[in-house]
Amino acid sequence: MGGVRTAGDLVARVMASKALRVNEAKKYVADKLGLSVFDLSDSQVMREVREELNIGHVLARPGGAIGIEAKIRIAELLDIQINSVNRFKSKLGLSLLNQK
Amino acid sequence: MGKIFSRMGDGSALWLTEDELRQELLAGTEDAADRGKISPLNEDELERLFEICASPQKVVSVEPGHEVVHSFDAGTLKFPLRGGVPVDRLGTVLAHERAFCSDTFEVGHCDYSFKPVKAIIAEERQSMEQIQLNATIPVYYGAMPNLGLYTKPDGPVDNWSELLPLGKIAEAREAQEEALELAVKDIYYVCEAMHEAGADGINLDTVGASGDADFMAALRAVEKLKSIYPEIHIEMGMAGEFVLGMHGGLEYDGIRLAGLYPHKQLQLAEKAGVDIFGPVINTKSNMSVPWNIARACTFVKACSEIAKIPIHPNAGMGVGGVPVSSTAPLDAISRASVALIEIGKADGL
Amino acid sequence: MSEKEIIASAIEAIIDGNEEKALAVARQAIELKLDLMAVLNSGFSEGIRQVGNLFERGEKFLPELIEAALIMEKVTDILNEAIMKEKATGIEKKGTMVIATVEGDVHDIGKGIVISMVKTQGVNVIDLGRDVSTDAIIAGALEHKADIIGTSALLTSTISQQKKLEDELRRRGLRERFKTIVGGAPVTQKFADKIGADAYAEDAAEAVVKVLELLERSKA
Numbered sequence: 001m002g003g004v005r006t007a008g009d010l011v012a013r014v015m016a017s018k019a020l021r022v023n024e025a026k027k028y029v030a031d032k033l034g035l036s037v038f039d040l041s042d043s044q045v046m047r048e049v050r051e052e053l054n055i056g057h058v059l060a061r062p063g064g065a066i067g068i069e070a071k072i073r074i075a076e077l078l079d080i081q082i083n084s085v086n087r088f089k090s091k092l093g094l095s096l097l098n099q100k
Numbered sequence: 101m102g103k104i105f106s107r108m109g110d111g112s113a114l115w116l117t118e119d120e121l122r123q124e125l126l127a128g129t130e131d132a133a134d135r136g137k138i139s140p141l142n143e144d145e146l147e148r149l150f151e152i153c154a155s156p157q158k159v160v161s162v163e164p165g166h167e168v169v170h171s172f173d174a175g176t177l178k179f180p181l182r183g184g185v186p187v188d189r190l191g192t193v194l195a196h197e198r199a200f201c202s203d204t205f206e207v208g209h210c211d212y213s214f215k216p217v218k219a220i221i222a223e224e225r226q227s228m229e230q231i232q233l234n235a236t237i238p239v240y241y242g243a244m245p246n247l248g249l250y251t252k253p254d255g256p257v258d259n260w261s262e263l264l265p266l267g268k269i270a271e272a273r274e275a276q277e278e279a280l281e282l283a284v285k286d287i288y289y290v291c292e293a294m295h296e297a298g299a300d301g302i303n304l305d306t307v308g309a310s311g312d313a314d315f316m317a318a319l320r321a322v323e324k325l326k327s328i329y330p331e332i333h334i335e336m337g338m339a340g341e342f343v344l345g346m347h348g349g350l351e352y353d354g355i356r357l358a359g360l361y362p363h364k365q366l367q368l369a370e371k372a373g374v375d376i377f378g379p380v381i382n383t384k385s386n387m388s389v390p391w392n393i394a395r396a397c398t399f400v401k402a403c404s405e406i407a408k409i410p411i412h413p414n415a416g417m418g419v420g421g422v423p424v425s426s427t428a429p430l431d432a433i434s435r436a437s438v439a440l441i442e443i444g445k446a447d448g449l
Numbered sequence: 450m451s452e453k454e455i456i457a458s459a460i461e462a463i464i465d466g467n468e469e470k471a472l473a474v475a476r477q478a479i480e481l482k483l484d485l486m487a488v489l490n491s492g493f494s495e496g497i498r499q500v501g502n503l504f505e506r507g508e509k510f511l512p513e514l515i516e517a518a519l520i521m522e523k524v525t526d527i528l529n530e531a532i533m534k535e536k537a538t539g540i541e542k543k544g545t546m547v548i549a550t551v552e553g554d555v556h557d558i559g560k561g562i563v564i565s566m567v568k569t570q571g572v573n574v575i576d577l578g579r580d581v582s583t584d585a586i587i588a589g590a591l592e593h594k595a596d597i598i599g600t601s602a603l604l605t606s607t608i609s610q611q612k613k614l615e616d617e618l619r620r621r622g623l624r625e626r627f628k629t630i631v632g633g634a635p636v637t638q639k640f641a642d643k644i645g646a647d648a649y650a651e652d653a654a655e656a657v658v659k660v661l662e663l664l665e666r667s668k669a
Contacts, residue, residue, distance in 0.1 A: 001167040008203035009237040012169040016333040022447035038165040056236035067234040084232035084298030110637045269512045345510020359507040386637045424635045426605040
């Protein structure tokens with residue numbers, strides 16, 4: 001689907017964490033981002049969205065989120081549990097309840 | 101219309117007339133329907149498959165907006181090991197994330213079996229923790245149950261491949277039952293550690309490669325993992341289109357495992373707690389790619405129609421209609437991929 | 450019971466893995482003084498070929514295939530004894546085949562099935578094992594005075610060993626001494642033709658037919 005160049009990673013996360021079929025997972029992500037399903041695989045649209053939300057992108061930019069920073073935002077944005085995020089927060093003593 | 105460029109299942113070039121192409125597609129779907137005791141593709145589906153296979157373009161694609169996600173198997177084995185690019189696993193993951201734009205990725209040990217990972221679990225765990233800090237896309241940990249590694253001389257159990265030809269059927273069955281218990285423990289041990297390292301999920305890959313006991317070990321391990329870690333994500337990719345009956349008598353939830361085709365395998369995987377199921381349909385190297393694609397789509401569609409979980413059919417070398425060639429041609433890969441998504445209604449590949 | 454009915458019963462007994470019935474059918478064929486070679490080839494052997502086809506479709510399993518092969522051995526012993534009494538010569542071994550999984554490849558499930566199936570047809574099969582070098586395969590074939598060399602390769606990276614065997618047999622001037630048959634998932638008839646192998650078999654059931662054809666050809 002295009003990974004972090006589009007919304008491929010987000011759809012894959014929702015598909016696995018909510019055990020949704022692909023069309024349901026896409027709709028879920030689109031609704032959360034306020035986009036159409038068509039937009040999710042449009043790299044032009046998604047570059048702007050990802051940079052604005054700072055949730056990781058193919059382009060390395062100063063201050064641009066990568067890795068765990070991006071995933072913390074993705075978990076909140078999509079209202080899903082991400083294993084590494086939960087463990088990272090737990091190690092730092094941050095409450096999981098902070099997560100939406 | 102002149103002859104249509106196509107390929108054989110071994111990747112070699114093939115030219116077909118329109119009628120021949122249609123016959124190949126029909127024969128492929130009928131073969132799957134006959135073997136799997138499932139419905140063949142209907143006329144509209146066969147017509148769409150014809151359009152996909154007859155396209156004069158080198159590469160075909162789905163329409164924009166109809167893309168599906170990719171999951172991986174043997175992820176970190178392909179770039180640094182099979183490709184010979186001297187880069188570590190973190191570098192491989194980031195190359196796939198930032199340059200190849202993979203939707204997900206998978207980390208695996210070069211042996212790619214659960215048993216040998218047991219001894220290096222601390223290193224694997226540290227590696228996964230480091231990757232999780234740096235990667236944005238979901239990163240799974242993958243390995244094979246590979247029951248064969250439990251047999252002598254590599255393991256403690258008698259080798260059923262040697263016992264069976266001697267007619268020692270009871271002993272061979274007993275050895276498989278013993279091996280599967282050991283495998284369940286090892287799979288659980290490794291998966292638990294990788295889950296605690298922050299892996300986004302576990303990919304049990306090439307399940308059933310050693311037969312029905314191999315499949316049983318995977319199902320039992322999933323069940324155990326899910327009972328303790330309900331939140332763990334598990335993908336199960338199969339080894340072949342039907343479960344090889346090396347034991348022949350093993351049952352899961354009252355269903356005999358040997359001989360099960362993908363749509364039946366899926367139902368047991370769902371019952372065990374699998375989150376994503378990866379059916380495998382073997383490519384016949386001496387049949388045409390259209391025949392193989394029609395066959396693969398028929399089996400995958402039978403899964404998609406009844407699935408409660410996402411279906412990610414294996415679409416790589418030698419499976420899912422893709423030729424049995426280590427440099428599988430892009431024209432064939434793209435046709436198989438589009439067909440599996442549009443006709444097979446796959447959720448991912 | 451006619452010969453036709455006996456043959457049908459023989460096929461059924463093997464497919465069902467019914468030893469008692471198979472042995473009874475063999476004894477009945479002897480009592481009725483039927484053509485025992487016909488009962489063996491068109492009856493019991495056909496049954497085994499059908500079991501092979503069912504296995505290839507996932508409708509029969511390895512233990513059942515092995516059981517059928519073991520029953521076949523017992524039936525052959527009984528029929529052989531009767532033929533010996535009648536003709537003073539038993540069923541001769543049809544020939545000798547050495548078989549191996551090629552160097553670099555440890556996959557031997559398919560090879561084991563081929564061995565079990567081919568043996569039931571009265572062929573002396575010598576298993577050279579897995580991950581066997583070209584030199585060892587040729588040495589084994591010479592030692593056992595083989596008529597046929599069979600090789601299996603499951604990987605796209607190891608089928609080149611099957612070509613190496615053909616080249617090496619030619620280089621040593623041994624190519625005409627043996628018939629060769631190749632198999633394995635990435636192997637095709639086209640590949641077999643390209644490397645100069647005498648036969649290709651897609652699965653164990655086809656291997657039986659091709660091996661018997663090769664033995665006929667080598668006699669001719």
